[in-house]
Amino acid sequence: MSTSTPRPAPAEPLFRLAAVTVLTGIGAGLGGMALALLLHLIQHLAYGYSITLLVGHESFYEGVAAASAERRIGVLLACGVIAGFGWFAVYRYGRPLVSIKKAISSGDPLMPPATTTAHALLQIITVALGSPLGREVAPREVGSLIAGWLSRYAGLSIEQTRLMVACGAGAGLAAVYNVPFGGAIFVLEVLLRSFELRVVIPALVSSVIAAVVAWLGLGDESQYIVPHFALSANLVAWSIVMGPVFGVAAFAFVQLTSRARAAAPKGWTLPLLSIANFLVIGLLAVSFPQILGNGKTPAQLGFSNELTIGLAATLLLIKVAITVSSLRAGAQGGLLTPGMSNGALLAIVLGGAWTLIWPGTPIGAFAIVGATAFLASSMNMPITALVLMVEFTRVDHDFLVPMLCAVAGSIAANRLLETKMKARSETALTLGANAEGA
Known part of the structure; x- marks a missing residue:
């Protein structure tokens, strides 16, 4: 054979x-x-x-x-x-x-x-x-x-x-x-x-x-132009402490946008809601032109140290509101840049408060780290968020230290909230099934 x-x-x-x-x-x-x-x-x-x-x-x-x-x-x-x-x-x-x-x-x-x-x-x-x-x-x-x-x-x-x-x-x-x-x-x-x-x-x-x-x-251009930020113990400490806050905020943002998408109309009410929604956005843009577009503007202004704490807080509230309202009205689009922008604006608010206790870190440095942490949790992609932010801003590799610290805390808090919500949903289903059986 x-x-x-x-x-x-x-x-x-x-x-x-x-x-x-x-x-x-x-x-x-x-x-x-x-x-x-x-x-x-x-x-x-x-x-x-x-x-x-x-x-x-x-x-x-x-x-x-x-x-x-x-x-x-x-x-x-x-x-x-x-x-x-x-x-x-x-x-x-x-x-x-x-x-x-x-x-x-x-x-x-x-x-x-x-x-x-x-x-x-x-x-x-x-x-x-x-x-x-x-x-x-x-x-x-x-x-x-x-x-x-x-x-x-x-x-x-x-x-x-x-x-x-x-x-x-x-x-x-x-x-x-x-x-x-x-x-x-x-x-x-x-x-x-x-x-x-x-x-x-x-x-x-x-x-x-x-x-x-x-x-x-x-052209071979980066999406954002940022100044040079030096790594500091101040920034690392802030990243460790505030990381979970971004995870909680991202969780809330995802809940709001998911419910808005689910409730969006597809019939004849869609044009009516859409026109009303964007008319309101246009009226808001008279005083706040920064809100228009996918969120690149407030993110860039934050990275460049061009936003005050009060303006950042105002823009954050408006951006979240009009993002949710646009989805509810039936508009379609992604949440990558909007999420990153929300993280940058929230970081400016939190970083501004932090500098009252421990000054020395530029607001833009907080914004980059916060944008990364929020994006990682809101899109459920920690590795991708880190790589994207490095390519978006082309920051020094030293900046990976505070970014990693913030992302780790953000993801941990976000997963904890997701686990608790899942457990509550399963408990509610069980109780409902038992009630029907009785």
């Missing part, structure tokens, strides 16, 4: 996966770049600044601040009309939306092209006009859509398609924010919850390619 050497597995499926990985990075990079440029174009046209230079040195906040009160109200009113009737049309006439997480976990990981594209474009348009929600979901959806289409065309398996859909989402995030490693870690920690080598390689390759491709139109 003769024995034969086993034949190696065919290399063609591996080559196809590699090709789809590269093409996903390119497609997500181009898609993210196009969405970012569209955002800038709408912002500049709506508020009348830097019309001939989409990517320039004049910020969105500077353009909004220079616009008249009537223009701010008018733009937000238009935002309400577009958001209300746009999402009403998507829900009424489009195929059911498939979220990225649902696509990754289902037997059919493909997302409906027309509905997904319309959903993404509406997010970009409304955020550009002043919606307080985040813009990061749109490029992730477009990246996942492209990855799913490429995977199907290449004949990849269902498991490989799921992997590529997740990588497409991370690549879209990497492209629009110039965070190649943050995009990859987002895939590994949040979407796939795996750090296996077979997942790590395509996630890194697609995200890096997407970020580099997006440089063609957006």
Whole structure:
């Protein structure tokens, strides 16, 4: 009886996966770049600044601040009309939306092209006009859509398609924010919850390619400009003490936004609520132009030491209120930048109080640490939050010490609250079942 050497597995499926990985990075990079440029174009046209230079040195906040009160109200009113009737049309006439997480976990990981594209474009348009929600979901959806289409065309398996859909989402995030490693870690920690080598390689390759491709139109720029902050015992001590506070605040924020999303209308009341909501935001923006947009403005002002404690507290209350009200009115968008902004504003308030006891640390240093801690808990992604904040701000690696301390305390407090809430829910269900049985 003769024995034969086993034949190696065919290399063609591996080559196809590699090709789809590269093409996903390119497609997500181009898609993210196009969405970012569209955002800038709408912002500049709506508020009348830097019309001939989409990517320039004049910020969105500077353009909004220079616009008249009537223009701010008018733009937000238009935002309400577009958001209300746009999402009403998507829900009424489009195929059911498939979220990225649902696509990754289902037997059919493909997302409906027309509905997904319309959903993404509406997010970009409304955020550009002043919606307080985040813009990061749109490029992730477009990246996942492209990855799913490429995977199907290449004949990849269902498991490989799921992997590529997740990588497409991370690549879209990497492209629009110039965070190649943050995009990859987002895939590994949040979407796939795996750090296996077979997942790590395509996630890194697609995200890096997407970020580099997006440089063609957006440049290799960091999202936030921050001054140099020195590491100090003062800041580390504050991070240890205040970390749990950010976890509690993030837990409350998630509860509010989750309930608002769940109660959002999809019928004829959506346009009415949307118009009313954004009209109120426009009126508030007459006195507080900092509230417009996804939250990048207050975060940048906080990182740059340009906010007083009183103004930070006021902006925090308004931002939380209009974020919740916009979700309740039916608007769609992410919560990454809004959460980061809330953390920065809360940190300025807490840090300002701390300096009365132990002075010496700049307010901006507190803001960076607080933004990281809040983002880690509100999005349930401690590793991704750390990587994103380092890439967003390009702070010195020494700053990882207070950031890690704050994130650890924030996550611990947040998980404790989640555990208690889960236990209460289970107890209530048990009592309800016993009552029905009796």
